[in-house]
Amino acid sequence: MELDEYVTLDAVALGNLVRNKIISPSELAKLANTATNIVNKKLNAAVEIFETPIIDNNIPLSSVFSGVPCFKKDLGTVIAGYGYESGSRLTTGIKSPITDEFSKRMLTSGLQLLGRSTSSEFGSSISTETAVNGSTRNPWDVDRSAGGSSGGSAALVAAGAVPIAHTNDGGGSSRIPASMCGNVGLKTSRGLVSQAPNANELTSPLTSELCNSRTVRDTAAFLDIVSANNKGEATFKGMHRNTSFLKQLNSAPRKYRIAYSCDAWGASPMAPHARSEVERIATLLVELGHNVEEVTPTALVNGKYWQHFQTIIYCFMYLQIDFWADLLGRDPSIDNLEPITLQVYEAGSNISIKQHAQAWSYINHIARKLGTFFQNYDLLLTPTVNHITPPIGSDLTSSSNLNLESWFELMRKYIPQTPIANLTGIPAISVPVASWKNDLPLGMQFFGAMGSDAALLDIARQLEIAQPWKSKRPNIFAAISDI
Numbered sequence: 211m212e213l214d215e216y217v218t219l220d221a222v223a224l225g226n227l228v229r230n231k232i233i234s235p236s237e238l239a240k241l242a243n244t245a246t247n248i249v250n251k252k253l254n255a256a257v258e259i260f261e262t263p264i265i266d267n268n269i270p271l272s273s274v275f276s277g278v279p280c281f282k283k284d285l286g287t288v289i290a291g292y293g294y295e296s297g298s299r300l301t302t303g304i305k306s307p308i309t310d311e312f313s314k315r316m317l318t319s320g321l322q323l324l325g326r327s328t329s330s331e332f333g334s335s336i337s338t339e340t341a342v343n344g345s346t347r348n349p350w351d352v353d354r355s356a357g358g359s360s361g362g363s364a365a366l367v368a369a370g371a372v373p374i375a376h377t378n379d380g381g382g383s384s385r386i387p388a389s390m391c392g393n394v395g396l397k398t399s400r401g402l403v404s405q406a407p408n409a410n411e412l413t414s415p416l417t418s419e420l421c422n423s424r425t426v427r428d429t430a431a432f433l434d435i436v437s438a439n440n441k442g443e444a445t446f447k448g449m450h451r452n453t454s455f456l457k458q459l460n461s462a463p464r465k466y467r468i469a470y471s472c473d474a475w476g477a478s479p480m481a482p483h484a485r486s487e488v489e490r491i492a493t494l495l496v497e498l499g500h501n502v503e504e505v506t507p508t509a510l511v512n513g514k515y516w517q518h519f520q521t522i523i524y525c526f527m528y529l530q531i532d533f534w535a536d537l538l539g540r541d542p543s544i545d546n547l548e549p550i551t552l553q554v555y556e557a558g559s560n561i562s563i564k565q566h567a568q569a570w571s572y573i574n575h576i577a578r579k580l581g582t583f584f585q586n587y588d589l590l591l592t593p594t595v596n597h598i599t600p601p602i603g604s605d606l607t608s609s610s611n612l613n614l615e616s617w618f619e620l621m622r623k624y625i626p627q628t629p630i631a632n633l634t635g636i637p638a639i640s641v642p643v644a645s646w647k648n649d650l651p652l653g654m655q656f657f658g659a660m661g662s663d664a665a666l667l668d669i670a671r672q673l674e675i676a677q678p679w680k681s682k683r684p685n686i687f688a689a690i691s692d693i
Contacts, residue, residue: 211227211232211233211241213241213244213245213688214689216238216242216370217245217689218681219373220373220374220423220424220425220680221275221278221374221423221425221428221431221432222428222431222456224238224275224279225274225275225276225277228277228278228320229271229272229273231271234277235265235276235277235322238277238278238279238322239263239277239279242279242372243324245369245372246259246324246325246366246371246372247259248371249365249366249370249686249687252347252349252352252686253346253347253348253356253365253366253686254344254345254346255328255346255347255356255361255362255363255365255371256325256326256328256362256366257284257293257297257325257327257343257362258284258293258325259324259325260292260324263279263323263324264317265317265321265322265323266320269318269319269320271320273318273319274319274320274431274434274435275319275320275321275431275432275435276320277320277322278320278321278373279321279324279373280321280322280323280324280374280375280376281323281324281325281326281362281366281372281375282313282316282323282327282376283327283329283360283362283376283377283378284296284297284327284362285297285329285332285378286312286376286378286417286419287312287313287376287378288306288308288310288313289306289313289323290306291305291306292306293305295342296329296331296332296333296534297328297332297333297340297342297359298331298332298340298342298547299341299342299545299546299547300531300534300535300540300546300547301534304534304538308407308408310405310406310407310408311404311406311407311440312404312406312419312436315435315436316435316436318435319435321374324372327362327363327365327366327375327376328340328343328346329358329359329360329361329362330358330607330608331547331548331551331608332530332551333358333359333378333380334527334548334550334554334608335359335621336355336357336358336382336383336386336606336621336625337355337356337358337361337602337604337606338357338358338361338362338387339358339602339603339607340548340608340609341548345602345603346361346365347365347602347686348365349365349368349369349684349686350392350599350649350650350651350684350685351650351685352685352686353601354390354599354600354601354602354650355599355600355602355604356387356390356391357387357389357390358386358387359383359387360378360379360383360384360395360422361387361391363376363387363421363422364377364387364388364390364393364395365387365391367393367422367423368391368392368424368684369684369686369687369688370683370687370689373424373425373428374421374422374428374432375421375422376419376420377421377422378417378418378419378420379417379418379420379631379632380526380632381519381625381629382594382625382629384396384397384418384420384421384422384640385594385639385640385653385655386594386595386640387422388640388642388653389593389594389595389642389651389652389653389655390595390599390651390653391651392651392684393422393424393642394422394423394424394428394429394639394642394670395422395653396420396421396638396639396666397420397632397637397638397639398420398663399636399661399662399663400415400418400636400660401445401635402418402433402637402661403418403433403436404438404439404440404443406440406441406443407440407442410443410444410445411445411635412444412445414526415635416522416523416526416632417632418632419436420432420433420436424679424680425680426459426667426670426671429667430454430455430456430459430667431455431456433663433667434454434455437455455663458664458667458668459671461668463498463668464668465499465500466501466589466665467586467589468492468495468500468502468503468587468590468591468656468669469505469506469583469587469589469590470488470491470492470502470505470590470591471510471590471591471592471627472485473511474596474626475511475627476511476512476513476516476626477513477516477596477623477626480593480596480597481596481597481598483646483647484593484595484596484652485593487593487644487652487654488592488593488654491643491644491654491673492591494673494676494677495591498676505587507579507590508579509575509576513622513626514572515573515576516622516626518569518570518573518633519629519633521561521569522566522569522570522573523554524557524561525558525566526558527551527554527558528555528557528558528561529558531547542555548608548609549609549610550607550609550610550614550617551608553613553614554614557614573633576633577633577634577635577636580636580659581659584636584658584659584662588662588665589656589657589658589662589665591654591656592655592657593627593652593655594625594628594640594653594654594655595624595625595628596623596624596625596626596627597624598646598648598650600624605617605620606624630657636659637660637661637662637666638657638658639655639669640654640655641654641655641669641673641674642679643674643679654673656669656670
């Protein structure tokens, strides 16, 4: 296989070729490394490329992703003996002592992990730019951000280095870079993907581990692999399905009641072009036979949930940084944390138990209201981001000189919608069916009721068929002509 063919195939297709012995895992790794070397020097999306890919050689070649190359984000899931630095100077040099269940499932699917992809510092920013690793650039325009916090994985997938890469999402960190780079990014229902053994839905309710990919079927196949119960789960996973998400894509497409919202949810108004793209996709959905109307959930109109999101994020970040500081015997300071991250840490240290509880109490109120909303509508459509992809070096980075409130207000301007899925636990997906006037990708985001992950994949697949995106190539893309 030549590189020009490799970059056209998704992960499911490459796994099929390995199972049929048309190509070997080592040959795929060589192609992926070549592709990565072509694009990474322009994108700065990899923290580390392993000398030898991590692959479980005991896994039979019948596995769905046999030999498929993949990157692991340098934040979230861990593998014993490999780096886990979270994009921060505070944790430079850290290696994990264990392999968690999510990584085990990736490896038992046949995936081979080529390296670690860049992340914003502790996942704090929606732009992957750090003091320790530099700026990760967007393959569509290298003067712009790849998004965050999973910017490295998103950029490598969009640029054709690998067909799929690990991401996670604590406030939009899978969906935002998917939108900015032109990928599929799914945040799953809370509890669908286990966080064993280090965390669970009680200790880490915001986060969701999954991937960025170029096709809906790759995301569905990946979800099949990682969405299984593990021993000692802290919550009952009664909504888990026994059927395959990938197989469900072969069923007849369903018709949905879809609300779309062009309201800014208490933030500054979305860019006019973002609104027009939402309206265009709403019209396309009508043409596909769906019942569509413009409706904003009343519980979200004023955007009051955002202040509670800040409270919860402050605590979450404080505990994360405090854990590492205590373990390593390093005092958090401007010498090892970026200015915004340090301000978040300090703000979190001042949040009382009562304030934290009150924040979650308000979010419970919002979740109940959304539950009622999804009795009348199956899906809710918004843009994934409200404004055009920011340039490298914008004030959205965690190295910004803004004060914390001003920085969060700027972030809110861009992403007033994404955190609601993390706060309430509902699933959401970013689908690359829209663009800005300069052809930069713009994701369309669908939310659904708790447990409606299959419906999100279904609507994404319908749009993928109606308006194909896989053949679109950014300016930086792995191909023989670029060698």
